[in-house]
Amino acid sequence: MKKSLLLSALFFSIFCFSQKETTLTFKSNNETFAYKEIDYSKYGVNQIFVSFYENNQENSKIYTTAVRCLARESNLYHTFYYFVEVPKGRTQEEKEIIFADFMSLIVVKNDFKSDDVYLNFDTECAKKYAENAQEDGRNNVIKRVANNLTSKTVCQSL
Numbered sequence: 821m822k823k824s825l826l827l828s829a830l831f832f833s834i835f836c837f838s839q840k841e842t843t844l845t846f847k848s849n850n851e852t853f854a855y856k857e858i859d860y861s862k863y864g865v866n867q868i869f870v871s872f873y874e875n876n877q878e879n880s881k882i883y884t885t886a887v888r889c890l891a892r893e894s895n896l897y898h899t900f901y902y903f904v905e906v907p908k909g910r911t912q913e914e915k916e917i918i919f920a921d922f923m924s925l926i927v928v929k930n931d932f933k934s935d936d937v938y939l940n941f942d943t944e945c946a947k948k949y950a951e952n953a954q955e956d957g958r959n960n961v962i963k964r965v966a967n968n969l970t971s972k973t974v975c976q977s978l
Contacts, residue, residue: 856903946962
């Protein structure tokens with residue numbers, strides 16, 4: 821009897837409180853980019869964490885490290901986590917355009933209205949997005965911009 825109750829509780833917690841991970845794509849300058857989304861927003865969204873980084877040896881473990889860190893956390897309701905890995909060799913201007921296009925996509929797709937946004941970069945890429953957001957009159961509030969994202973610092977930024 822105890823075993824069946826424990827198993828029932830385990831399955832209930834997995835299905836009700838676990839994260840939903842998805843890999844999706846978006847277009848920027850006629851090029852397709854993949855991004856990963858971890859959704860804890862079952863009851864609405866209050867916070868959006870976006871990690872945007874270049875695909876290189878140092879950054880190769882950012883996503884897997886982040887997933888491990890988030891699995892140990894509790895009370896992650898109302899939150900979206902996005903991980904965008906940009907191919908090597910992009911200029912700073914190209915990265916800023918790609919990031920602005922990505923943010924426009926997720927704001928429209930998920931109908932974010934007045935959510936707090938936390939941005940994590942390996943190098944600063946939010947300039948164009950901030951300009952676009954100001955012109956569009958969006959209510960998304962950038963709460964923090966961190967520019968030191970690596971696989972060793974990702975847990976502190978989430």
